[in-house]
Each structure stands twice: as C-alpha cells, then as structure tokens.
Amino acid sequence: MPPQATDPSASVALEIKSGSVNLLTLKLADGDLDRVAKQLTEKVQNAPEFFRNAPVVIELGALNTRQSTLDFERLSALLRSLGLSPVGVRGGHGALNQGAESAGLAVLAERVETPAREAPKAAVPKAEATLTTLGGGSRVIDQPVRSGQRLYAAGGDLIVLAPVSAGAELLADGNIHIYSSLRGRALAGVQGNLSSRIFCLDLQAELIAIGGHYQISENLEESIRGKPVQVFLRDGALIIEDL
Amino acid sequence: MSRIIVVTSGKGGVGKTTTSAAFAMGLAMKGYKTAVIDFDVGLRNLDLIMGCERRVVYDFVNVINGEATLNQALIRDKRRDNLSILPASQTRDKESLTQEGVERVLNELSETFEYIVCDSPAGIERGATLAMYFADDAVVVTNPEVSSVRDSDRMLGILASKSRRAEQGLEPIKEYLLLTRYSPERVRLGEMLSVADVQDILSLHLLGVIPESKSVLSASNSGTPVTLDEKSDAGQAYRDVVRRYLGERVPHRFVEEEKKGLFSRLFGG
Ligand SMILES: Nc1ncnc2c1ncn2[C@@H]1O[C@H](COP(=O)(O)OP(=O)(O)OP(=O)(O)O)[C@@H](O)[C@H]1O
Ligand SMILES: [Mg+2]
Numbered sequence: 001m002p003p004q005a006t007d008p009s010a011s012v013a014l015e016i017k018s019g020s021v022n023l024l025t026l027k028l029a030d031g032d033l034d035r036v037a038k039q040l041t042e043k044v045q046n047a048p049e050f051f052r053n054a055p056v057v058i059e060l061g062a063l064n065t066r067q068s069t070l071d072f073e074r075l076s077a078l079l080r081s082l083g084l085s086p087v088g089v090r091g092g093h094g095a096l097n098q099g100a101e102s103a104g105l106a107v108l109a110e111r112v113e114t115p116a117r118e119a120p121k122a123a124v125p126k127a128e129a130t131l132t133t134l135g136g137g138s139r140v141i142d143q144p145v146r147s148g149q150r151l152y153a154a155g156g157d158l159i160v161l162a163p164v165s166a167g168a169e170l171l172a173d174g175n176i177h178i179y180s181s182l183r184g185r186a187l188a189g190v191q192g193n194l195s196s197r198i199f200c201l202d203l204q205a206e207l208i209a210i211g212g213h214y215q216i217s218e219n220l221e222e223s224i225r226g227k228p229v230q231v232f233l234r235d236g237a238l239i240i241e242d243l
Numbered sequence: 244m245s246r247i248i249v250v251t252s253g254k255g256g257v258g259k260t261t262t263s264a265a266f267a268m269g270l271a272m273k274g275y276k277t278a279v280i281d282f283d284v285g286l287r288n289l290d291l292i293m294g295c296e297r298r299v300v301y302d303f304v305n306v307i308n309g310e311a312t313l314n315q316a317l318i319r320d321k322r323r324d325n326l327s328i329l330p331a332s333q334t335r336d337k338e339s340l341t342q343e344g345v346e347r348v349l350n351e352l353s354e355t356f357e358y359i360v361c362d363s364p365a366g367i368e369r370g371a372t373l374a375m376y377f378a379d380d381a382v383v384v385t386n387p388e389v390s391s392v393r394d395s396d397r398m399l400g401i402l403a404s405k406s407r408r409a410e411q412g413l414e415p416i417k418e419y420l421l422l423t424r425y426s427p428e429r430v431r432l433g434e435m436l437s438v439a440d441v442q443d444i445l446s447l448h449l450l451g452v453i454p455e456s457k458s459v460l461s462a463s464n465s466g467t468p469v470t471l472d473e474k475s476d477a478g479q480a481y482r483d484v485v486r487r488y489l490g491e492r493v494p495h496r497f498v499e500e501e502k503k504g505l506f507s508r509l510f511g512g
Contacts, residue, residue, distance in 0.1 A: 145400075146403065165396045
C-alpha cells in the first residue's frame with residue numbers, strides 16, 4: 001500500500017502547527033533608549049545581513065527593578081528602522097508587560113524548557129496530569145499506561161508493551177514503539193528530532209505528533225484506524241503508513 | 244497477616260458501597276474475620292446498606308481523633324459475628340481523615356481481622372486516595388458505559404503511582420475489574436458496552452459481572468447485603484466474585500441473555 005499523505009487535503013485552508021523558532025533576543029541592560037539606539041545601530045551596521053528582517057524578542061528582566069515603564073512605541077520604531085522586526089517581550093513585570101502589549105508587542109511566556117510545551121498546546125489541555133520523566137535514554141514500559149498518566153522518555157525511545165489508554169500521553173525525544181493499542185496521545189521527537197517515528201500495532205490515537213507536527217483523531221483516515229502503522233515526517237507532512 | 248481491599252471507581256454511583264457490603268459479607272460467610280470501613284466521610288451510607296445505622300455511636304473520625312477506641316466504634320454484624328463495620332461520620336468533613344490516622348486504624352484492625360474492605364468515596368479527592376493508599380488489592384467497580392470505564396482507567400493510573408506499595412517500590416496493588424449493573428439485553432441493543440469491550444479497554448483481570456437487578460434495591464432498602472439473598476441473581480454473582488477472589492475457578496454467569504422458556508417462546512412473552 002502506498003504511503004498516505006494525510007495532510008493537507010484540498011479543502012484545508014490552514015494548518016496550525018507548533019514548533020520552535022529561533023529568535024534573536026535583545027537584552028536591555030537599561031532603559032535609556034538613546035544609548036540603546038546608538039549601540040544597536042553600530043551593531044547592526046557591522047553585520048547588516050545577519051540582522052536583516054530578523055525577528056527579535058526584547059528581554060526585560062534587567063529592567064524590572066529599575067523602572068516601571070518604557071517607551072515601547074519608540075523602541076519598536078527604532079528596531080524597525082534598523083530592519084529588525086520586534087515580535088514581543090519577555091521576562092518583564094506586570095506594568096512593563098502592559099506597556100509592551102499596548103504597543104502591539106506579544107508578551108511571551110517564560111523560557112520554554114519543558115518538552116511538553118513544545119507539543120501543540122491547544123490540543124493538549126491536560127493540566128492536571130503529572131508528567132513522569134523517565135531518565136536514562138530509552139525506556140521499556142510493560143504496564144498499561146492509564147488515562148491521566150504522562151510518560152516522557154528524555155533523551156531516548158519509549159517502548160510500551162501494553163495498551164495506552166485514551167487520556168494517557170507518551171512523549172519521547174526519540175521514537176515511540178507501542179506493541180499494543182494506542183488510544184491516547186503519542187508525541188515523538190519532542191525536542192525537535194524530525195526523523196523520529198511512532199510505531200504501533202493498533203492505531204486509535206487521540207493525537208500523534210512528530211517534532212511538533214501533529215494530527216488529531218478526527219483527521220485520521222478510517223483506512224488506517226485500528227491497523228498496525230508507523231508514523232513519520234516527510235517534507236514536513238505527517239505520513240501514516242501500514243506496517 | 245491481613246489483606247486490605249479497596250473498592251474504588253472514580254465515577255460516583257456505580258455500586259461501590261453495594262459491592263463493599265456484599266463482598267465483606269461474602270468473605271464473612273466464607274468464615275473469614277472481616278471488617279468493612281466507610282471512607283465516605285460526610286455521606287455515610289454503608290451503615291444503611293449493612294442495616295446497622297441505628298447502632299452507630301462512634302465513627303471512623305472519632306477513632307482517628309482519639310475520641311473513641313476502635314472497639315467502641317466497630318459495630319458487629321448481627322447475622323455474622325465475624326463481620327464488623329466501621330462507619331463514617333456524617334457530620335465531619337473529609338479533611339478529618341489523615342494519612343497517619345488511617346494508617347493507625349488499619350494497623351490496629353490488622354491485628355484482629357483477616358480482610359479489611361475499604362468502601363471508597365467517588366472522585367479522586369482525599370477520601371478516595373486515602374482509601375486506596377494502604378491497599379493490597381483493588382476492586383475497580385465499573386459500569387458498562389464509556390464515562391465509567393474512562394474514570395476507572397484514570398483510577399488505575401492513580402493506583403499505580405499514589406499508593407504505599409508504589410511509593411515503597413513493593414509489589415504493585417493487585418487490580419481486579421468488577422463490572423456491575425450489567426444488562427446483556429442492553430448490550431445487544433447497543434446501549435451498553437459488552438464485557439469484551441470493557442476488558443479490551445481496561446485490560447484487567449475480570450473478577451466478575453454483576454447483573455442489573457431489582458434485588459439490589461430491595462436488599463439495600465432492608466439493610467441486607469445482597470449476598471445474603473440466595474434467590475437474587477446479583478447475590479449469586481457476588482458470591483461467585485468472592486469465591487474467585489479467594490482463588491476458586493468459577494465460570495462467569497449473567498453475561499449472556501437468559502434463554503427464553505418454552506412458555507414465552509410459544510406466546511412471545
Ligand atoms: N447490580 C445492581 N443492580 C441494580 N441497581 C444497582 C446495582 N448496583 C448498584 N445499584 C444501585 O445503584 C445506586 C448506587 O449504588 P452504590 O451506592 O452502591 O454506588 P456507589 O458507587 O457507592 O455510589 P457513591 O459514589 O455515591 O458512593 C444504588 O441505588 C444501588 O441500589
Ligand atoms: Mg458509596
């Protein structure tokens with residue numbers, strides 16, 4: 001059977017994906033915008049290609065104890081005049097954030113460090129479940145993974161020999177193998193390893209994802225439901241193929 | 244050595260208290276010294292189903308708080324003197340149960356009783372997690388419908404991580420599936436999940452199937468654990484369950500629709 005590209009179909013006008021993007025961070029050591037303008041202009045002129053159209057996040061952490069406001073309109077205009085594109089701020093306190101927001105900047109969450117955050121957040125509303133991180137590379141699980149359980153194989157593969165229930169979640173930096181039914185979620189390559197794969201003997205998943213490219217149950221084709229399959233990425237599209 | 248059994252479910256109203264009473268009575272009928280504890284502080288009704296509600300003087304919380312001794316609070320069953328009930332308090336809130344307190348009471352009960360059955364409240368709050376924390380065995384009561392199965396699954400996840408056995412790295416709690424309020428006819432009509440469906444989802448050892456039965460209501464109205472009703476199908480099913488729990492091989496009953504008798508076949512009854 002030929003591989004099935006499950007997405008995008010002709011009628012789909014958009015697709016929401018989560019992934020990590022590298023952003024330049026502009027760390028403000030003080031809020032004197034005249035000095036910032038002078039020094040930044042020099043830097044950009046030294047390496048114009050590097051900075052051209054680069055998205056920038058403004059790091060406000062150092063300003064928190066110094067000041068409660070900043071002229072974000074002016075700062076944004078400055079960045080744009082230098083060919084940068086300011087996208088948001090982070091690390092600031094409430095008042096600074098408010099100022100940034102009214103100037104049309106996004107207030108970004110604190111550093112994204114947990115791999116779970118890399119998963120499509122809108123599709124993972126599992127707040128009360130606790131994440132069990134299994135250290136030491138690849139891990140083998142021989143008990144059913146129940147609703148509400150989240151297992152994360154940091155730095156390796158996750159191999160499960162028992163059913164994974166609806167409402168359970170598997171995460172791995174590497175591949176995920178399930179030698180049974182997958183009714184919950186499986187997210188492989190959560191740190192961005194796009195060559196990781198998911199293998200399972202009975203696909204009934206709520207969600208499958210590789211490196212942040214995901215697909216939800218509703219969009220799984222009937223022809224592969226309940227079948228032994230492997231899931232991988234090809235040219236940015238999630239491919240689900242009979243085993 | 245006593246064995247602590249928690250009767251749990253996640254979802255409410257599926258038959259935990261009915262099962263706790265029937266199971267405890269079944270163990271006592273087999274000759275074991277058995278205690279049954281109501282962990283549903285604030286909503287006690289085990290004593291009603293056991294028919295001893297008018298003999299409650301002290302309760303579980305009194306014992307935990309040191310306001311009564313265990314012997315003062317335990318109510319001995321009038322039908323089986325090897326069966327005792329530790330009722331819940333109706334007036335306290337669930338916060339009165341503490342882990343140390345529960346452990347102390349269970350330890351003291353273990354000196355006398357061979358089996359200790361814990362009737363868990365619904366939900367995943369304190370009362371329920373304390374009821375399961377010290378358990379050796381868990382009977383997961385499930386109705387053949389999706390939400391109940393899902394909640395049981397969730398409960399099994401909690402059992403596997405938040406129990407004394409899990410925390411101390413001991414042999415895990417033995418988990419049993421008890422399917423209650425089962426109606427083969429409604430399964431045929433597609434209104435309920437079948438035994439096979441539920442087992443497929445939960446992949447758990449099936450301890451028994453209790454049919455939906457009017458005798459359960461009349462038993463609880465009269466304060467008689469349904470196990471004592473020899474004519475009741477549910478009572479028979481609970482007896483089978485106890486025998487299976489004790490290690491006997493007993494075929495499952497009440498799983499198929501009853502064959503219609505000659506009379507109803509002739510007259511389409
Ligand atoms: N096999 C059965 N057939 C018919 N009715 C039943 C059966 N088992 C339980 N019931 C009925 O279901 C209702 C709930 O039972 P029960 O109180 O045992 O559930 P529970 O799980 O303890 O509830 P809670 O979560 O509120 O503690 C009662 O009215 C009981 O009579
Ligand atoms: Mg109850």
